[in-house]
Amino acid sequence: MRTTRVALCGLVLVLAVVMSRSTASARSAPYKPHIDPVDFVTTIDNPYHPLIPGTTRKLLERSREGLKENVITVTHDTKVVMGVTCVVVHDVVRKPGGAIEEETYEWFAQDKHGTVWYFGEDTKEYGPGNAVSAEGSWEAGVGKGQPGIVMPGVPRVGDRYRQEYGPGAAEDMAQIVALGDSVTVPLGFYRDCVMTKEWSLLEAGTERKWYAKGVGCVRELSAEREVSELVSLTKP
DSSP, X not given: OHHHHHHHXXXXXXXXXXXXXXXXXXHHSOOOOOOOGGGEESOOOOTTSOOOTTOEEEEEEEETXXXXXXXXXXXXXXXXXXXXXXEEEEEEEEOTTSOEEEEEEEEEEEETTSOEEXXXXXXXXXXXXXXXXXXXXXXXXXXXXXXEEEEOSSOOTTOEEESEEBTTTBOEEEEEEEEEEEEEETTEEEEEEEEEEEEETTSSOEEEEEEETTTEEEEEEETTOOEEEEEEEEOO
């Protein structure tokens, strides 16, 4: 047992060092994607991340704090960021009992190759005593902020990309783990899903997400086994 524990501890230490170096490399690597407004289209119809105005998705999240509700609405509003006209998505997370925990306006656009880009967010987190934090807010083109990719036009296993880039505020990463996966959530059974591994360079932990054709994200599973699943979908 002693030998096994030492070996396991050594393996964990090696993995930790490798992950630390990988994270440090990703954070230090220069990142400034070429963005030309003429390369973008007006409709976001990527099969795995469609954002059609009037669409609403509701997910329920089972966490240590209890059951939370996440309602994501694709609005008819737009916002121009770096010369690109983005679709505005309203994302609200409610605590058990109904109080708003987090409210975010997110800005997305799709290029001619079908890739969906994330251009920033205006977010507010509500804490005890009516405290409000906008710490996670960022906008591409402002300061060092740069747009990231939320879904490639042609997903391939192994694809790795930045989802957002607001140094010190938003540094999420993703990697395509599987194609053609299947998942069952309260709303139903979905096949031919894209599964990703997603993480932040600013904090520990990873999560898995399943993106279904014609819907978008239908399930999220964190390393702490907290799960968020699609329970309703309203399309225009």
